[in-house]
Amino acid sequence: MSRRNETRDRLEKLKALWARGESLLIVMQNNPDPDAIAAACALHQLANRTAGLNCRFAYGGTIGRAENRELVHYLGFAFYPFDKISHQKSDLIALVDTQPSAGNNPLPEGVQPDIIIDHHPAIEASRGVAFADIRESYGATSTIMWEYLREAKITPDMPIATALLYGIRSDTQDLGRESTQADIDAIESLYPLANKRMLGQIQRGRVPSDYYQMLSTALSNTRIYSHCMICDIGDIDNADMIGEVADLLLRHEEVDWVMCYGVCSGRILISFRTQDSSLDAGDVARKVVDKLGTGGGHEHMAGGQISLLAAKRSMRKYLRIKGLIRGRFLNALGIRTRKGRPLVHIP
Ligand SMILES: [Mn+2]
Structure with missing residues (x-):
């Protein structure tokens, strides 16, 4: 199956799953990096536009690196530490850029997510999950999310396009490592949609002594x-x-x-x-x-x-x-x- 058809198929499965609930909690890894942050925001946009889901974001650890703080500020969404929210209040839980029991996310053992979208090697605990899209060959989860948005005919708004582009560039070190044609295609499509001035500003985030x-x-x-x-x-x-x-x-x-x-x-x-x-x-x-x-x-x-x-x-x-x-x-x-x-x- 071509990459495009595969994404189409999976998008249909996602939509079927989303029909079961009204709210979605999007969980990122501990100390989320730009790829996780961007993929989470893109998933929010996809779930909100295609299924009208109410989305919340949760992460583990801290958002500390200057670039990441700058990025989160620019995106304008509220990101909550996982232990400050009650995950039971959401109908569905998604993990992005990480998997259950990977040891690098705040989801407690025993809480099964409904959705996983990731590009790290698949682990055993992801098997029983209702929807798992794990593409190990991809340089970034943001690339996978870009393919979903494109398939759903959603043009990401400028902050999200900027974040996705930055997420792919930083996970692949500007396509220098672990990247595939899919990452290159995503970067080329996202570039015209991104805020170039903001990209520079994010990369040069201010830091304390x-x-x-x-x-x-x-x-x-x-x-x-x-x-x-x-x-x-x-x-x-x-x-x-x-x-x-x-x-x-x-x-x-x-x-x-x-x-x-x-x-x-x-x-x-x-x-x-x-x-x-x-x-x-x-x-x-x-x-x-x-x-x-x-x-x-x-x-x-x-x-x-x-x-x-x-x-x-x-x-x-x-x-x-x-x-x-x-x-x-x-x-x-x-x-x-x-x-x-x-x-x-x-x-
Ligand atoms: Mn990643």
């Missing part, structure tokens, strides 16, 4: 081991920084793998980035967090999380986990040395 302090700490805690880097950001309030620093470090000319981790709200959060196609970042992430937490992702980018509840009162346990994940990461890459050299010299 803390941001530079965090960056300074991160750089001074980065070590190079052969062709990879490991960065320990330490305690942070803003979980988005972990991915941001990982992206920055991957630009280093001698490095093709980066693992960056920090502690946020009682959990170690880890980002993996690579330019090496011989090893899958999602596989490396799963190896690193094995029996400690959850993890997974794509070929070139992945993440993991480990709860520190069990290690709460024991500094030794905490340091042991950090040592363990560093060792496992180096093992996964086949790097023998345990002696890293500092990335920068602090005067």
Whole structure:
């Protein structure tokens, strides 16, 4: 079946499902990124226009990264922390850019969503869901949502078109990673509809002094081991920084793998980035967090999380986990040395 017919079929299924309720709760991952935010808003527009559904948005963690705050402000929708709303009040629940039990979203175990739209590798828990559209080859969930809007003959309004374009560009690093023809088509169609001035403004979101302090700490805690880097950001309030620093470090000319981790709200959060196609970042992430937490992702980018509840009162346990994940990461890459050299010299 062609891509277009497939989307048409799925749109019909969605509409049938929507006929069962009046309200839809759209749940994003923890610390939602631009792709999740854009896809959620596009789903809102689709559900509202085709079925008149009342939609609410919920997320886990925080919306911290300057670009994301700027984007949310521009979109003008109310985004609620999941624990501040009662999900029981919505007839239907949708998960975008994440899946049940993935470990990176606020949906409690035992609460089954009705809809999943995602581009991460499918996981077991998604099987029993009434509607699951999981397209692993797509660079962004925003691309999938753009195909639904197009199929439903809905032209996204300017903020949503801008968000979708930004979501695809940031998840694929401007089509440089994990992108397919579908992502390219979506970008080309969305470009004329987007607010170009706003795109620039979102990318240059203003940041507080803390941001530079965090960056300074991160750089001074980065070590190079052969062709990879490991960065320990330490305690942070803003979980988005972990991915941001990982992206920055991957630009280093001698490095093709980066693992960056920090502690946020009682959990170690880890980002993996690579330019090496011989090893899958999602596989490396799963190896690193094995029996400690959850993890997974794509070929070139992945993440993991480990709860520190069990290690709460024991500094030794905490340091042991950090040592363990560093060792496992180096093992996964086949790097023998345990002696890293500092990335920068602090005067
Ligand atoms: Mn995504």
